[in-house]
Amino acid sequence: MTSETTTPMIGRAIKRREDPKLITGQGNFLDDVKLNGMTHAAVLRSPYAHARILSIDTQKAAALPGVVAVFVGKDLLDVNPLPCAWPAGGFKNNMNTPRAMAVDVVRFVGEAVAVVIAEDRFIARDALDLIDVDYEPLAVVVDPEKATQPGAPQLHENAPNNVVVEWSAGNREGTNRAVASAEVVVKERIVNQRLMATPMETRGSIARYESSTNEFTLWTSSQAPHVMRLLLTAFVFGIPETKLRVIAPNVGGGFGQKIFVYPDMVFCMWISRKIGRPVKFVEDRSENFKSSTHGRDHVTDVELSGTRDGQITGLRVKTYAGLGAYLSTIAPGVATTLYGRIVTGVYKIPNVSIDVIATYTNTAMVDAYRGAGRPEASYLIERIVDRFAAELGMDPAEVRRRNFIPPTEFPYDNGLGLLPYDSGNYAPALDKALANVGYADLRKEQATLRAQGRYLGIGISSYVEICGVAPTAWANGQGWGAGLWESANVRIHLTGQVVVTTGSLPHGQGVETTFAQIVADELGVPYDSVLIEHSDTAGTPFGYGTYGSRSLAVGGTAMVKSARKIKEKAKRLAAHLLEANPEDMIFADGKISVKGSPDKSKTFGEIALYASVGASMPEGEEPFLDETTYYDPPNCTFPFGTHISVVEVFPDTGAVEVKRYVAVDDVGNIINPRIVHGQLHGGIAQGMAQALYENAVYDDNGQLLAGTLMDYAIPNASMLPDFEISHTVTPSPVNPLGVKGAGEAGTIGSAQCIMNAVIDALSPFGVRHMQMPATPEKIWHATRG
Amino acid sequence: MIPAAFQYVKANSVAEALVLLQQHGEDAKLVAGGHSLIPAMKLRLSQPSVLIDIAGMADLKGIAVNGAELTIGAGETYHAIATSAAVKQACGVVAACVGQIGDIQVRNCGTIGGALAHSDPAADLTAVFLALGGKVTAQSANGSRQIAADDLFVSMLTTALDSGEILAKVTVPVLQKGQGAAYAKLKHPASRYAIVGVAAMVTISNGVVTAARVAVTGAGPQAVRQASCENALIGSNGDAAAVKAAAAKAGDDMDYLGDIHASEEYRRAMVQVYAARALNEALAQARA
């Protein structure tokens, strides 16, 4: 341990410490894990979206040389279906969750029907072709609204009209009155299409069971290993939690898809116990598309009322949210709390009411996908506000400004049963974005070009979102079935090296770097002496994992708190050694000194050594510097910002060129600008992709039409513009770091930014709305009237 | 996405490959860059039991200009062709076309012979090859024969090559003064293959278009010539009005495919837009 002054790390754009490993192929991902005696699973999946299984003949498959065993759904009836941990709180939920394999009925294309275990992956795959399943096809429904209509095929007995939950929030009577008496009402049907998360690394599981101890180890590509352990032991298998260790190796992207419990976790564990050998299953891309969770899938009717001079008076929303054939781990909560309670966005809207009808359809399960509910909300409000501005013939920037929640009203209650928005100052972000893009000149240029038959569009999006998703008491009230605090243990080893263990973990965000930066600064130790350990339930304290942009605001704060406890103890020990009063000790620059006499001091390293050896502790003190915090914040955080894009559409082909993309994001204090920018770049790209390219569309028979990367359009870098990113900084009062969160902001701000620009460009053709994705073909049609 | 079991044999010469082809008959397939065949095998759309690897074979290499002809060995990769000074000079459209296929990894593997032998409905080179009026040399145990571009593409994923034949060489004309050729492509947002690709070659003499060949890929099941479009242009002076009139005829003589990104109706319209672009560029070159 050095005692020289360390440069502050917070605010520095250092490179990510995890990258050298990941970009040189030394990262260890799930598929790299190989165990002695390991067998390989291949899954036979339903080709039908809805069918009764009349019979399954696995004999030929089982007889193929190299096949170890074949299992079907009926074999696994001694374990429970997967749990859903977040029904919508305060409402009746008609719950149906999947089993590891379908038993009598399949309800979506891709649902597991049988699993072959073989000596290698190739034999396992070959054996699938030898299984005979006799299906009786049933009628199919894929649209979340049509699913509720009379005569629609019924997926589950306990869910009449395929309704999961009918949820509402806000003030219905007031809103009805406001809309009925308004000077202006704009109304639109707005679809937020289904998307696929498409992490670069697909999902999977490897399970090993040791009969001598009855212990399982599960390696799985997961964003929340501790939660997997809890749900799999207590809810699915009914075994003690201590009998399962969950390890998430390096995780190659998740975007939400890797938060949840999946059938493969269950069947790998069950089968490994049955056959006494480890079982490995790794999805291929087609399986990831067909059977891992999707995102979005909302159909919404929205009405916004206001005055002629641009004051919004009411917002009435009715959304059909498709949740797929069964409930994934947190699906109902995403479609209700994380969406419906923030649908007013950055605006002060006196009357708001929302209904969400969550439904079952014959499609893959839908759950949190980057932004989880908030992109749907911000898309909705930002589109309808633009529509309102167009109706009035007012500048959309002006309409926004006029309705922003004023900075004096924070903490702000939006009337939808959300915790109050922590802090915000929306106009400066808008102003900065307008200035950066050169808004006034752009509008002039747009007019000039229109006269020449060229179609420029300018799109604005002012968003707010919910990050640091945590306060447990609040989450419980929303139906969340567990806690949401986060843990961090900080230990100072004899050599002065700092080891941090946490229940939070990275799957591409670079939080090993960010966490080390904040701990290094808090303790005044070199950045390189801080090691962050995570992702293994053996060796890290219980924690809820990484999603909802919570790693830094919640997990990072837990770390700061543990480091502060360490400092307090270090001060007491230094005071003892220096024969001073603990209250008079100052901790600065890696040194603990007596106030007023700086020469009377101990380095942090000296104290660490002293405490680790523990030879002459003061009375009542234990040896070692080791502190743990379970941090449950008082509130969520609410990042915000304004994005502005400039597009040109070409009527002859319908092509869109995104010429500029300016983002001003307020994510609170910034620990590492490089990482924040990286998160924003990726997030904006994902939102743009929704606006222009991606569409996980099913046909009426429930076949996924975008089932491969030859059909599902993920943009590459050449299809994206440069992002011009800057910030305003409004520290969050919620946590001592003043951070808000940046993992999802880009996605939440961007889809409507592009769509508003495209629709603005098309306004001379009378276009007022267009559903995503704005494909060239749709635009081409729109320009032809 | 796991292929069925297959045997793999590396051939070191065309002669050796031909013997292997005869030995294994219909069960065997040649593999060159593998960038069309292997994906199809992973989806089990193709299940050959023997793969005969002809990649990197010296017999199938070579880029040479002989008088009015540019000949490219079937095993030359896109990258080699795109960066070849000889190709750029003799028939720039070929270099430009292959230079935008896929990404650098694809271009390092994919071969000109594989592309033409595969005849993917959305491949780029097929249209360029048709517009240029090239020919391929096919070798079999019985010797070799030439197949003209117009006879090569039979139907979706099917060419005039026999299963016992190897496509050995691709020959295209060296563009002369007064000639121009261009390829215009609307990329599929997911696959980046052609939703519509139009290739055109024109000859101008004394201000009059004396010859024109136009071919479309992507929009339908296979690459096809556009006779009505060509006829409309031939004999004109190739000005804006002539191009417009000719482009309006493009797409008349073909079948269409549609998918979630582009319907038949849209592809039909885009054939005309991209025909005009290809023609304009080809004409500009011819005049230069």
Ligand SMILES: Cc1cc2nc3c(=O)[nH]c(=O)nc-3n(C[C@H](O)[C@H](O)[C@H](O)COP(=O)(O)OP(=O)(O)OC[C@H]3O[C@@H](n4cnc5c(N)ncnc54)[C@H](O)[C@@H]3O)c2cc1C
């Ligand atoms: C990610 C990706 C993107 C792509 N993007 C594009 C694109 O934008 N545009 C485009 O046009 N293509 C694209 N391709 C396809 C690419 O061009 C292929 O490489 C090409 O179509 C086939 O060439 P190959 O050498 O890889 O052939 P292979 O895959 O090896 O073979 C294809 C077929 O041709 C046969 N064959 C190969 N060589 C010969 C020969 N000499 N004689 C007889 N038969 C032979 C094989 O038996 C096989 O049936 C893309 C491919 C990938 C993987």
